[in-house]
Amino acid sequence: xxxKKAPLQGGxxxxxxxxxxxxxxxxxxxxxxxxxxxxxxxxxxxxxxxSHAGWKAPSDRRDPVALLIESDRGRVPQxxxxxxxxxxxxxxxxxxGAAAVMAADLSRTPSTGLPVQAxxxxxxxxxxxxxxxxxxxxxDINDFDETLPAPWEWDxxxxxASVVLAGRHIGLxxxxxxxxxxxxxxxxxxxxxxxxxxxxxxxxYDKIDVAELLRLTTDPAARSRFERQLRRAQAHTVADxxxxxxxxxxxxxxxIKDNPxxxxxxxxxxxxxxxxxxxxxxxxxxxxxxxxxxxxxxxxHFCDLAVKVVGVGSVGTRCTVSLFIAGEDDPLFLQAxxxxxxxxxxxxxxxxxxxxxxxVVIGQRMMQAASDVFLGWTKSQSGYDxxxxxxxxxKVSAVxxxxxxxxxxxxxxxCAWALARAHARSGDAAMICGYMGAGRIFPEAICEFAVDxxxxxxxxxxxxxxxxxxxxxxxxxE
Numbered sequence: 322x323x324x325k326k327a328p329l330q331g332g333x334x335x336x337x338x339x340x341x342x343x344x345x346x347x348x349x350x351x352x353x354x355x356x357x358x359x360x361x362x363x364x365x366x367x368x369x370x371x372s373h374a375g376w377k378a379p380s381d382r383r384d385p386v387a388l389l390i391e392s393d394r395g396r397v398p399q400x401x402x403x404x405x406x407x408x409x410x411x412x413x414x415x416x417x418g419a420a421a422v423m424a425a426d427l428s429r430t431p432s433t434g435l436p437v438q439a440x441x442x443x444x445x446x447x448x449x450x451x452x453x454x455x456x457x458x459x460x461d462i463n464d465f466d467e468t469l470p471a472p473w474e475w476d477x478x479x480x481x482a483s484v485v486l487a488g489r490h491i492g493l494x495x496x497x498x499x500x501x502x503x504x505x506x507x508x509x510x511x512x513x514x515x516x517x518x519x520x521x522x523x524x525x526y527d528k529i530d531v532a533e534l535l536r537l538t539t540d541p542a543a544r545s546r547f548e549r550q551l552r553r554a555q556a557h558t559v560a561d562x563x564x565x566x567x568x569x570x571x572x573x574x575x576x577i578k579d580n581p582x583x584x585x586x587x588x589x590x591x592x593x594x595x596x597x598x599x600x601x602x603x604x605x606x607x608x609x610x611x612x613x614x615x616x617x618x619x620x621x622h623f624c625d626l627a628v629k630v631v632g633v634g635s636v637g638t639r640c641t642v643s644l645f646i647a648g649e650d651d652p653l654f655l656q657a658x659x660x661x662x663x664x665x666x667x668x669x670x671x672x673x674x675x676x677x678x679x680x681v682v683i684g685q686r687m688m689q690a691a692s693d694v695f696l697g698w699t700k701s702q703s704g705y706d707x708x709x710x711x712x713x714x715x716k717v718s719a720v721x722x723x724x725x726x727x728x729x730x731x732x733x734x735x736c737a738w739a740l741a742r743a744h745a746r747s748g749d750a751a752m753i754c755g756y757m758g759a760g761r762i763f764p765e766a767i768c769e770f771a772v773d774x775x776x777x778x779x780x781x782x783x784x785x786x787x788x789x790x791x792x793x794x795x796x797x798x799e
Contacts, residue, residue, distance in 0.1 A: 344673050345436055345470045345747055354517065354751045361755025364433050370757070372431040373474065374766035376773035379429055385422045385781040386788045392421040395661065396637030402797035403582060404636030408782075409789060409796055412775075413490040415782040416483060417444055418633040420467055421664040422781065423482075426774070427475045428668035433756055434472065437748030438687045440740070441467025441665045443476040444483035448736045450531055450551065450717035453691035458551065460529040461689050461739050463716075466635060466660065468684030471669040473744050473753055474767075480740060481505050481771035484733045486778060487721050497726040502771040504730045506764035508737035510757050516745035517754040524745050528690035534735055540727035550717050563713050564652045568625070568644055575652070577627040577644050582799075584642065586627050598702050599626055599643070602657070606699035606709050609682070614694050621645035621653045631658065639705055642712055654712035655695060659705055677706040688743035 352360075389408075393401050408418040416423075420442040440447070440462055447464035481502045488498025516524050531551060538544040567584075568575045579585050587595045603623075607615055624644045631640050639659040646652055660677035663669075672680040678698030686692050693710045700706055719732060744753070757763040788794040 344670075345438060357749055357751035358517065358755030361435070361749075361752035362758070364435070364752075364756050368431050368433050370763045371766050373478075373763070374769040376426070376430075376770050376777060378426075378777060382429075383425055384784075385419065386784055386794065388422050388425060389419060389785070390794070392664070393637065397639060398637075400582075400630060400637040402795045403630060403799065404633065405789065405794055405796035406798045407633045407636060409786060409798070411490055412779045412782040413483075413486040414633060415785060416486050416778045417446060418636075419778070419781065420444075420479075423479055423774075424467075424475075424664040424668060426777075427478060430474075430478070430770075432472045433474060433753075435748060435752055435756070436470045436669075437473040437476075437744040437753075438684055438746070439469060439471035439473065439476050439665065439669075440465065440688065440743070441469055441471065441476070441663050443480045443736075443740055445480060445487055445733060445736050446483075446719055446721075448739055449719060453528075454694050455691075457528075458531045458717075459690055460531060460534050460735055461691075462743055463718075465681050465685040465688065466658075467663045467665060468681060468688065469663040469665045469669055469672060470747075471665045473748055475665070476740055476744070477506065477509055477737075477767060478770055478774070480509075480733075480736055481767050482774040482778070484729065484736075485771045485775035488726075488729055489775065491721055491724050491729070493726055493729065497729075498775075499768060499772055501726065501730045501733050503764060503768040505733035505737045506767040506771075508734035509741045510754075510759070510764055512738045512741035513745060513750055513757065514754045514759060516741060517750040519745075519750075524742070524750070527742055529735070529739055529742065537735070538731050540725075540731065543724070543728040543731060546728075550720075563654060564650075567642070567654065567712075568652070574624055575644060575646065576625045577642060579627070583630045584627050596626065599641075602699045602701050602707065603643075606657075606697050606707075609679075609697035609699070610695070618695065620647045622647070629656065631656075639707070653695075655709055656712045657699070657707045657709045660698070660708050661706070676700055678708040679706075681708045687747050690742070 393404070396404070404418060408415045424441070442464055443462065447462060448460065449463045450458050450460050451463060452458055484502040484505050485498045488501050489495070519527070535544060535547065538547060567577055569578050577584065577586070586592070607618060610618065622645060624646050626641055626643045629640045629642045630636055635658070638661060641657045643655050643657070644652060645655065660681045662677060663672065663680070666672065674680040674683060676698060678700065682696055682698045685696065696708070696710045698706070698708045721729070785794065789796045
């Protein structure tokens, strides 16, 4: 005899969590998966799934160029024009650097109110392959600068819009770019349904192995290209590849090579101060590591420190690369990257952590299946927050130029899978699944949003190009 479901009482009809602004929800009490799915389905009454479809800029939408200039505050002034120059290249490049603009727009869209540990910048080039501490190669999200508890659908909308823009960037037909975005949304829906039926520990232990990705890559050309990339990455060890490329021997001490404006040493006047501050910050970072990893780190001796320019959206933030040596042919490169306030903070609430470095590290550990053993955080004497990780570790990033529709669709599905897995670790997969359903309504609505927002990005990029031409924004082309 089948047990009857308990009737929903009062406030239970709308929520089964206690939400804390800026934090993930705390479960009030255990509820069966079926009941949580039912609660998610009930949310459709307040936020219909079709309400996510399309995008039309509100009449009081903030000027995107002004928002970008605002997001430049606090960055290294001489590096900001490089950031602008990279964003000039195309609407897709602009989108990669305009997370602050989209965060403002997403805050004006319908929200289910179901929070997860969000990436905050889930565009498709912020996913990739890397080695776990066990030296397995997995596929996952690899950028967490903006991570913060926020509505799950914000990440999905940013991802699907990036798929449309990527398709246009590589010259696909508009219908194919749209189909790739729809495949992305459908993949997220399917994978979240899978996670909603799994035990909590199974979700936490789950990972996307590269062998599984290769199996799902049915296009022979795309599979062959991916296999070549993977073989090159696995062959490129720090000692045999990164060290000769990034460092040179100066007497008995190896030093990082200058490659201005992307890698350079502080000036002679600043060098002694920078090195002294680095030692203090490094000691603080060391204390954030597991004691067993501290012992490993102590085998390495500091050799050199240089400034590094990274990414598109991150250009202008303070970033250094440091070289450590444990012996001959035994180098370690650590990257310390400034952690600023998340672009989501204004709309989703402040972080519960005392520093943004800790926010990034904890968020990454919550979302990733496996994280770098040297991942930690620190704070400089000047008051800047940083997180620290290895510079390279069997890293494979997507290079979309030359892709066809099949390659983009396969990659978009993989990104959606990784995003669903990350969200299921911190959010309520059953409620999210119950809200989305298994049909076409929700994925098609998200796809409509993605196409419209890609059009918005094209208009924003044109406004940005005009601002550069008119002299209102300074840009430096590399």
